[in-house]
Amino acid sequence: MARKVYINGSLVDEADAKVSVFDHGLLYGDGVFEGIRVYGGRVFLLKEHVDRLYESAKAIRLAIPISSEQMIRDVEETVKANEIEDGYVRLVVTRGAGTLGLDVRKTSNPQVIIIADTISLYAPEVYEQGMHLVTAATIRNHPSAISPRIKSLNYLNNILAKIEGTDAGAVEALMLNHKGEVAECTGDNIFIVKDRVIRTPPPDAGILVGITRNAVIRLAKEAGYPVEETALVRHDIYVADECFLTGTAAEVIAVVSLDGRTIGDGKPGPITRDLRERFQQLTRDGG
Ligand code: PMP
Numbered sequence: 546m547a548r549k550v551y552i553n554g555s556l557v558d559e560a561d562a563k564v565s566v567f568d569h570g571l572l573y574g575d576g577v578f579e580g581i582r583v584y585g586g587r588v589f590l591l592k593e594h595v596d597r598l599y600e601s602a603k604a605i606r607l608a609i610p611i612s613s614e615q616m617i618r619d620v621e622e623t624v625k626a627n628e629i630e631d632g633y634v635r636l637v638v639t640r641g642a643g644t645l646g647l648d649v650r651k652t653s654n655p656q657v658i659i660i661a662d663t664i665s666l667y668a669p670e671v672y673e674q675g676m677h678l679v680t681a682a683t684i685r686n687h688p689s690a691i692s693p694r695i696k697s698l699n700y701l702n703n704i705l706a707k708i709e710g711t712d713a714g715a716v717e718a719l720m721l722n723h724k725g726e727v728a729e730c731t732g733d734n735i736f737i738v739k740d741r742v743i744r745t746p747p748p749d750a751g752i753l754v755g756i757t758r759n760a761v762i763r764l765a766k767e768a769g770y771p772v773e774e775t776a777l778v779r780h781d782i783y784v785a786d787e788c789f790l791t792g793t794a795a796e797v798i799a800v801v802s803l804d805g806r807t808i809g810d811g812k813p814g815p816i817t818r819d820l821r822e823r824f825q826q827l828t829r830d831g832g
Contacts, residue, residue, distance in 0.1 A: 551623040551659035554611075564656050570639025573647070574699030576655075577601035580793045581634040582664070583624055584828040588634060591617055593756045595636075601695045602638060609638050610655055623659040633664035633794070639698070667716060667795060672821075675801030675813045676790070678730070680779060681706035681718040685728045685751040693728070693751045703731040717790065719779070719803060722751035727777040733792035734758040735800075737777065737785035738816045744781070747774040757791040757824075760832075764823045770816065779803065787814030789821075796828075797821040 550562035569575035579594045595613050602609050611619070620634055636659055643652030667676070683706040685693055703720070710718030710731065719735065722728040727746055729735055734755040736745045743765050748754050765772050782788055786809045788800040797820050799813030813821075 546628065548660075548662070549623070549626045551619055551657075553654075553657055554619070556623065556626050562658065562660075564639060564658075565642035567642040567644070568639050568656060569641065569643055569649070569652050570637070570656065570698050572643075572645070573640075574697060574701070575605070575607075575649075576637060576639035576698040577605065577607065577696055578638070578698055579634075579636040579696060581620070581636065582793055582828070583629050583632045583634060583661070584831070586624070586630050587831045588620055588624055589828055590756050590760065590832045591620060593759070595620070597696060597754075597756065598636060598638065601697065604692060604695045605697060606649070607638065607640055607655060609657065611657060616657075619657075620659055624661045627661040629661045629663070631664070633662050635660040635662065637698070664794060667798065671716065672798055673813075675799035675811075676717060677715055677802045678717055678719050678800050678804075679710055679713040679715045680804055681709040681720050681731070683709060683720065685720050685722045687723045688749070688751045694748060694754055696753060707731040717795075719782075721779070725778065726750055727779060727782065728752050729755075730790055730792075733790035733795050733798075735777075735782075736761070736789050736791065737782055738787035738789075738814060739781070739785050741770065741816065743770050743772045743816065744775055744777060745772070746777055750776060755791055755793075757793055757796065760827060761791050761797060761820055761824060764827065765820060768819065768823060782806075782808065785809065787817050789813075789817040791824075797824045 548559040549556040582589045639656040641652045641654040717730045729752040783806040799817045
């Protein structure tokens with residue numbers, strides 16, 4: 546079946562889903578996006594993702610031309626039209642076409658794009674054995690320059706760190722903030738477990754406040770684990786009992802080493818495995 550892509554209210558064949566070369570999304574990374582999972586034909590935590598999209602858009606002074614209620618209906622319709630049972634949705638809003646200058650007053654028609662696709666995950670053995678991480682030399686953008694909480698189309702910061710990770714043979718890379726504290730990975734949030742207490746950097750550590758992160762914090766508290774949002778440095782990870790990442794694509798995945806230091810006993814830990822199971826149950830329950 547040919548994929549149907551939603552663009553500005555219409556579902557068109559993939560080959561016909563096009564934007565202008567003058568679009569500020571292309572010229573300047575001027576736009577916002579979301580990545581969302583579909584489980585069992587249901588779009589997982591859709592309202593949370595749409596809310597974050599509208600907050601990102603507000604922060605960059607981009608008026609999305611449709612309401613969030615309409616956006617939710619359009620995402621669901623795009624998933625249905627593509628008969629996606631388990632997959633991934635990419636929701637993109639660009640500033641629209643303008644001139645070659647920066648002035649947004651010369652742009653018009655923000656482009657709203659919804660792509661419903663299948664998803665390629667980390668290999669099953671990475672979930673079973675855990676992931677090896679390295680620290681990237683590239684730090685997170687300074688939060689006073691551009692808030693890392695905005696999920697913008699400009700992902701160069703993360704892409705550079707990801708290149709450093711893949712160069713070192715790692716599938717993810719840890720990123721520090723401008724203070725040298727742990728922030729997050731290139732596309733995932735990070736947690737540690739020490740003496741049965743779960744810790745993760747707070748929003749002001751310069752992270753994208755992940756929707757999976759928030760769901761896992763909620764599940765952990767419901768399960769009776771103490772959870773602290775607190776500044777972490779790499780040493781805390783080296784000496785942790787367990788470490789794991791959360792993200793829309795990765796879900797919950799164990800980390801078993803950082804920069805050549807084995808974490809805990811080098812295997813996915815019991816609390817990580819418990820939270821992964823609880824998260825998978827939540828995906829089956831529909832959020
Ligand atoms: N941090 C960054 C930089 C990301 O790109 C993502 C993935 N969107 C995450 C964290 C995880 O966020 P979420 O759980 O909302 O996918």
